[in-house]
Amino acid sequence: MLRYREWIIAAMLYPVIFASIPIFLGTWLASGAEGASMIFAKNVGTEAYSTFLLVGANMWFFVMTALWDFGLKLRKEQASGVLEDIYIAAGNLTWPLFGSGLFGILQCMAKFIASMAIGSILYGTLRYVVNPNFLYCLGMLAVGLVGVYGLSFMIGALVLRVKEAFSLLVILQMLFGIVMGVFYPVSFLPYGLRLVSYALPMTIALNDMRALLLSTQYVLDVNWDTFVILCQSLLYVTVGAIALRRSERGIRRGAGLASL
Amino acid sequence: MRPSRIGRALIIALRKDFIVALRYPFELVGSFVASILMVLLVVLAIRPFIPSAQPLPPDFILSVSWGGFILLLSSSPLFELSISVRQERTDGTLEQIFLSPSPKLPLLLGRALRSQILSVLYGACYLASAAYLLGGLQFQDLPQGIYYLLLGIPIFYGLGLVMMAITFNVREIIPTVTLLQIGVAFLSGFFLPFNIMPYPLRVLAMFIPTSYSIDMFRSAISGSQPQLIPSSMGPAYLLEPIFAHVLALVLPLLGIVAFKATVQRAKRRGGLQQG
Numbered sequence: 001m002l003r004y005r006e007w008i009i010a011a012m013l014y015p016v017i018f019a020s021i022p023i024f025l026g027t028w029l030a031s032g033a034e035g036a037s038m039i040f041a042k043n044v045g046t047e048a049y050s051t052f053l054l055v056g057a058n059m060w061f062f063v064m065t066a067l068w069d070f071g072l073k074l075r076k077e078q079a080s081g082v083l084e085d086i087y088i089a090a091g092n093l094t095w096p097l098f099g100s101g102l103f104g105i106l107q108c109m110a111k112f113i114a115s116m117a118i119g120s121i122l123y124g125t126l127r128y129v130v131n132p133n134f135l136y137c138l139g140m141l142a143v144g145l146v147g148v149y150g151l152s153f154m155i156g157a158l159v160l161r162v163k164e165a166f167s168l169l170v171i172l173q174m175l176f177g178i179v180m181g182v183f184y185p186v187s188f189l190p191y192g193l194r195l196v197s198y199a200l201p202m203t204i205a206l207n208d209m210r211a212l213l214l215s216t217q218y219v220l221d222v223n224w225d226t227f228v229i230l231c232q233s234l235l236y237v238t239v240g241a242i243a244l245r246r247s248e249r250g251i252r253r254g255a256g257l258a259s260l
Numbered sequence: 261m262r263p264s265r266i267g268r269a270l271i272i273a274l275r276k277d278f279i280v281a282l283r284y285p286f287e288l289v290g291s292f293v294a295s296i297l298m299v300l301l302v303v304l305a306i307r308p309f310i311p312s313a314q315p316l317p318p319d320f321i322l323s324v325s326w327g328g329f330i331l332l333l334s335s336s337p338l339f340e341l342s343i344s345v346r347q348e349r350t351d352g353t354l355e356q357i358f359l360s361p362s363p364k365l366p367l368l369l370g371r372a373l374r375s376q377i378l379s380v381l382y383g384a385c386y387l388a389s390a391a392y393l394l395g396g397l398q399f400q401d402l403p404q405g406i407y408y409l410l411l412g413i414p415i416f417y418g419l420g421l422v423m424m425a426i427t428f429n430v431r432e433i434i435p436t437v438t439l440l441q442i443g444v445a446f447l448s449g450f451f452l453p454f455n456i457m458p459y460p461l462r463v464l465a466m467f468i469p470t471s472y473s474i475d476m477f478r479s480a481i482s483g484s485q486p487q488l489i490p491s492s493m494g495p496a497y498l499l500e501p502i503f504a505h506v507l508a509l510v511l512p513l514l515g516i517v518a519f520k521a522t523v524q525r526a527k528r529r530g531g532l533q534q535g
Contacts, residue, residue, distance in 0.1 A: 004431065004432045004435075006436055007432065007435050010436075010439055011435075013439065014438070014439075017439075017442050017443075017446060021305075021446070021451060022305040022306065024451075024456070024457075025305070025306050025309070025324070025451065027309075028452065029310060029320060030309050030311075039311050040309060042311075043307070043308045044308050049308070167284075167288075167289075167293075168286070168290065170290060170294040171297065174300075174301060177297075178297060178300055178301050178304060182301075183301070183304065183308075184304055184307055185308075188307055
């Protein structure tokens with residue numbers, strides 16, 4: 001990461017820019033910031049629309065990062081023909097994967113703090129972020145991200161099979177943006193889609209992080225939600241690891257890891 | 261170098277890239293799906309700001325629809341050009357290209373041309389979906405709008421060539437080109453007309469070369485006056501077309517000069533593989 005410092009700056013700025021587009025469009029539609037606050041409060045339950053959108057944009061960015069980092073990394077190794085070398089090596093892949101996931105989570109937490117600070121200063125909403133609940137929010141983010149990395153293992157398994165990683169990841173990132181409720185509450189979605197949304201690893205965490213900072217509604221209540229997020233994350237990691245292992249075995253039995 | 265040779269190199273590069281692209285049909289189809297999902301995301305993102313039972317303003321629909329189209333259109337010059345150089349460099353094939361006697365720039369431009377053709381198709385898909393979901397598009401002066409849209413393309417390519425030249429000198433270009441693309445989209449008023457931008461952003465927008473043609477494009481299709489240059493600086497309807505035409509001529513030349521100078525410098529320094 002330190003070798004590519006440009007990424008650090010970009011990672012702090014991307015979510016702020018992502019959030020800025022709906023913020024400006026919304027302000028335009030509502031004929032000014034005051035009107036936007038009022039309409040947003042009526043529709044969503046909080047007038048702090050910029051903080052609401054900043055939290056969502058950050059979360060979306062983390063999901064994208066996890067998917068692209070892992071999915072595309074595997075595809076690149078596969079295309080450049082070094083994936084076989086990695087699998088032939090006499091080591092256990094579990095611990096490197098665990099280490100890279102843990103690093104990813106810590107990195108996301110640092111980026112979240114920086115990006116929320118930049119965005120909140122820019123939009124003058126620092127008061128919503130500088131409060132003790134922000135620490136709880138960070139904890140929830142960390143637990144939720146475990147599930148996201150589990151999901152990225154599953155996507156990695158799929159990429160090894162499908163081999164057309166780019167479009168798959170672009171579609172998934174858009175789908176997650178829509179289904180997770182990145183720029184709106186999940187209650188805006190039809191009932192069936194809402195159920196799919198809650199099954200995703202970050203939806204409940206995102207909803208509750210907003211609830212902690214902006215006093216919007218929890219899914220159940222904060223304790224139950226935390227428990228559900230924890231269970232979901234463990235489930236996603238376990239299923240993700242199994243899927244990845246199965247995919248590797250399947251490919252080893254077939255044409256080989258580097259087959260294009 | 262003879263123009264026919266440059267043209268031939270461009271066509272060969274384009275053909276090669278299309279053959280590669282056809283090998284991955286899911287990539288082709290997937291991008292159409294992604295452009296429809298992008299519209300859906302925008303439509304849902306603005307819902308919390310809409311008071312009940314109020315239709316969307318026509319200029320808002322125009323901005324959001326054409327904004328996405330221009331964003332997709334600009335991705336080839338602003339993103340693909342640099343990424344293709346980076347790809348060659350990480351694959352270790354960049355020096356091979358420069359050792360061959362074929363013209364280099366057309367070979368690299370051929371890659372962007374393939375994605376340019378595809379991005380026009382993806383953009384059209386986005387535009388059709390946006391028109392359907394947001395409630396139809398109205399145009400005041402479509403031919404003039406298309407003219408300014410086309411005038412913007414050499415400006416995008418000029419910027420893209422400058423970025424491609426920078427790619428040779430930095431270790432990692434992806435964050436920079438992504439920020440450039442998003443920054444240009446944001447500040448050139450792809451989605452937002454300049455009159456609703458905060459003043460500091462509007463001042464910044466005046467230094468982005470693509471802003472003038474985009475503003476003229478918006479002005480033509482919506483029938484409104486150009487908004488970027490404040491009246492205190494002079495008549496915008498006169499100055500903005502002049503700036504747009506001058507930039508469309510100057511920027512591609514600047515890009516070619518920057519690219520050639522960088523390549524010469526890299527050759528003198530003894531290598532292209534800085535990654």
